[in-house]
Amino acid sequence: MSGVQQPAAVVAEGVDMDFGTGAAMAVKDAGFALGRGRFLTILGPSGSGKTTLLRMIAGFQTPTRGQILIGGKPADAVAPHRRSVGMVFQKLALFPHMTVAQNVAFPLKMRRFNPAEIAGRVERYLELVRLGGFGARRIHELSGGQQQRVAIARALVFEPELLLLDEPLAALDRKLREEMQLEFRRIQKELGVTTINVTHDQREALVVSDEIIVMDQGQIQQHAAPAEMYRRPANPFVAHFIGVSSFLKGRRSAAGIEVNGIDCAGQAVADLAPGVACLGAIRAEQIRIAPAGAPLPGCDTVVQGQVTDIVFEGERLLCFVTLPALAAEVQIYHHDPAGLDQLAKGASVSVGWTAGDLLIFAADKG
Amino acid sequence: MSRSQKITIWGLVWFSIITLSLPTLVVLGASLTAGNMVAFPPQGLSLQWYEKIALARDLQQAFLRSLIVAAICTAVAIPVGTLAGLALSRFRLRFTTAIQVYLLLPFTIPLIGSGIGLMLVFGQWHVLGSLWPVGIACAVINLPFIIWSVSSSAVLLDPDLELAAQSCGAGRVQTFFHVTLPAVMPGVITGSLLMFILAMNEFLVSLLLVDARIVTLPVLIYNSIRSIITPDLAAVSVVFIVIALAVIWLLDRLVGLEIFLKSK
Numbered sequence: 001m002s003g004v005q006q007p008a009a010v011v012a013e014g015v016d017m018d019f020g021t022g023a024a025m026a027v028k029d030a031g032f033a034l035g036r037g038r039f040l041t042i043l044g045p046s047g048s049g050k051t052t053l054l055r056m057i058a059g060f061q062t063p064t065r066g067q068i069l070i071g072g073k074p075a076d077a078v079a080p081h082r083r084s085v086g087m088v089f090q091k092l093a094l095f096p097h098m099t100v101a102q103n104v105a106f107p108l109k110m111r112r113f114n115p116a117e118i119a120g121r122v123e124r125y126l127e128l129v130r131l132g133g134f135g136a137r138r139i140h141e142l143s144g145g146q147q148q149r150v151a152i153a154r155a156l157v158f159e160p161e162l163l164l165l166d167e168p169l170a171a172l173d174r175k176l177r178e179e180m181q182l183e184f185r186r187i188q189k190e191l192g193v194t195t196i197n198v199t200h201d202q203r204e205a206l207v208v209s210d211e212i213i214v215m216d217q218g219q220i221q222q223h224a225a226p227a228e229m230y231r232r233p234a235n236p237f238v239a240h241f242i243g244v245s246s247f248l249k250g251r252r253s254a255a256g257i258e259v260n261g262i263d264c265a266g267q268a269v270a271d272l273a274p275g276v277a278c279l280g281a282i283r284a285e286q287i288r289i290a291p292a293g294a295p296l297p298g299c300d301t302v303v304q305g306q307v308t309d310i311v312f313e314g315e316r317l318l319c320f321v322t323l324p325a326l327a328a329e330v331q332i333y334h335h336d337p338a339g340l341d342q343l344a345k346g347a348s349v350s351v352g353w354t355a356g357d358l359l360i361f362a363a364d365k366g
Numbered sequence: 367m368s369r370s371q372k373i374t375i376w377g378l379v380w381f382s383i384i385t386l387s388l389p390t391l392v393v394l395g396a397s398l399t400a401g402n403m404v405a406f407p408p409q410g411l412s413l414q415w416y417e418k419i420a421l422a423r424d425l426q427q428a429f430l431r432s433l434i435v436a437a438i439c440t441a442v443a444i445p446v447g448t449l450a451g452l453a454l455s456r457f458r459l460r461f462t463t464a465i466q467v468y469l470l471l472p473f474t475i476p477l478i479g480s481g482i483g484l485m486l487v488f489g490q491w492h493v494l495g496s497l498w499p500v501g502i503a504c505a506v507i508n509l510p511f512i513i514w515s516v517s518s519s520a521v522l523l524d525p526d527l528e529l530a531a532q533s534c535g536a537g538r539v540q541t542f543f544h545v546t547l548p549a550v551m552p553g554v555i556t557g558s559l560l561m562f563i564l565a566m567n568e569f570l571v572s573l574l575l576v577d578a579r580i581v582t583l584p585v586l587i588y589n590s591i592r593s594i595i596t597p598d599l600a601a602v603s604v605v606f607i608v609i610a611l612a613v614i615w616l617l618d619r620l621v622g623l624e625i626f627l628k629s630k
């Protein structure tokens with residue numbers, strides 16, 4: 001994001017939203033900048049303020065503090081219908097009394113395009129979302145996924161500068177959802193439109209985005225690229241929310257973290273004074289597991305444990321292992337498609353990890 | 367459902383149908399009589415009374431006046447009732463309780479009360495003696511019906527639909543005509559047909575507001591009954607019933623269709 005010459009497409013500065021219900025603020029001090037043509041996903045648990053933030057960007061709600069700039073201008077300086085913002089609503093909000101083609105033509109009609117151009121564009125965009133030939137259908141004659149694509153076509157057809165998506169895939173089955181995620185990515189790259197997508201599906205966020213913002217309780221926890229977000233979570237909440245992580249409670253030591261009197265190798269994400277309470281987080285696929293006594297070459301820390309449960313997930317196993325020495329339980333992904341390792345409930349095992357994979361946070365959150 | 371339950375339910379259904387339609391059937395029978403007296407069962411069958419009312423100038427004119435009153439009432443009620451119904455369902459208005467009480471008025475205030483009130487107002491303005499005050503009076507008195515009808519449609523409207531229209535570039539007016547109005551159309555149609563038929567049939571308020579030169583059909587019938595009841599009045603009543611049925615049929619066609627278009 002070297003947007004020095006060009007202003008960023010969307011900028012939020014110290015944005016608060018207080019609905020005045022006496023409850024905590026829906027959005028607190030949100031700030032970020034998004035470059036032109038980028039695909040941002042806002043990810044967070046239910047009630048974390050994602051929709052509220054998106055609606056403020058769309059101009060449907062005014063922040064109680066701070067400001068949102070779109071293309072350098074304050075979002076609420078322009079009436080909603082004059083903004084160049086396409087939106088796909090969570091419940092789609094297609095016009096039920098119009099056909100598919102009329103729905104897609106509506107933004108063009110409102111913008112007074114000439115009829116020949118309208119017809120051409122509607123056809124082109126229905127083609128783009130693979131709904132060519134569906135123009136004459138009524139909305140209720142389409143499947144959920146097809147309706148979804150009509151909503152996308154309607155949001156894209158007037159070639160807005162900004163596309164906002166509010167959990168548009170939440171209602172679809174997993175297979176269709178994954179197809180649509182890739183479709184989104186393809187269309188977005190093809191048109192180069194700046195996109196902000198809201199979801200609570202971490203997989204979707206990782207798959208489709210250039211950048212991810214993780215929110216919790218109205219606050220932005222981290223803003224980073226998917227790979228960085230995954231590898232370098234900023235705090236235990238992010239580590240917990242993205243992927244499957246296990247946590248170890250202890251105190252900062254020279255090698256990493258001292259848990260229950262045992263020194264475990266790890267890497268602190270920030271400067272932590274020796275002896276302060278901290279939290280180690282490690283991802284399920286970064287812990288290695290082997291039958292008790294078998295060597296675990298390359299691991300900086302090896303401890304003994306017992307398998308308490310095994311979940312078969314197809315391409316991999318999810319093992320729950322207690323580590324009595326650390327007074328902790330960890331979750332471990334184990335790739336063993338042929339079932340050769342004979343891990344079973346109750347088996348004694350060795351588990352280990354390298355220092356770089358155990359991330360150490362100050363123990364104030366999570 | 368057990369057999370005895372079935373019998374009970376169907377028994378009740380038929381009992382209701384028969385008691386509710388009995389007056390209609392009696393009037394229909396009486397209108398078809400070949401004799402000169404209102405009687406049920408009719409003495410022989412003939413259409414002579416229909417022939418007679420079709421030729422009666424005073425009846426025709428009164429009928430026309432009733433149609434005009436109903437048309438004025440509907441024309442006034444559609445914009446007012448639609449906007450009021452939308453406002454009521456959309457905004458958290460002040461005086462909500464007061465408005466709800468107003469909406470119950472048709473059931474609480476005797477018509478004679480509102481009728482006299484309107485008579486005084488229109489009399490003060492010196493507009494009695496023409497038809498349009500009657501139409502407006504009918505609209506005023508029955509307005510709650512169309513408001514109900516529209517607002518019950520409007521509460522089903524997803525507010526995101528209007529935001530979606532805005533984000534498509536539609537301004538307030540365009541959003542209203544392209545999205546809001548079509549969405550509440552079933553309510554508007556139902557309400558306006560109801561207003562039409564209520565104004566068509568309105569008797570008490572008409573009685574207070576018309577004079578001898580501009581009697582509406584229900585008033586004319588009432589005047590005739592006071593002298594002598596002849597089978598032509600039964601025939602006129604049947605015409606009324608047919609109009610009501612036509613409106614119901616229309617409603618079913620229009621709104622039924624509308625709901626069909628909307629259905630998910």
Ligand SMILES: Nc1ncnc2c1ncn2[C@@H]1O[C@H](COP(=O)(O)OP(=O)(O)OP(=O)(O)O)[C@@H](O)[C@H]1O
Pocket residue numbers: 019021025026044045046047048049050051052053200
């Ligand atoms: N119109 C409103 N009035 C009052 N409070 C609201 C309003 N809209 C949202 N909130 C509150 O603001 C907080 C954030 O809501 P928001 O809808 O932004 O969450 P979300 O992250 O989109 O959740 P989800 O994933 O469930 O859609 C919630 O606590 C919610 O109760």
Ligand SMILES: [Mg+2]
Pocket residue numbers: 050051052167
């Ligand atoms: Mg939401």
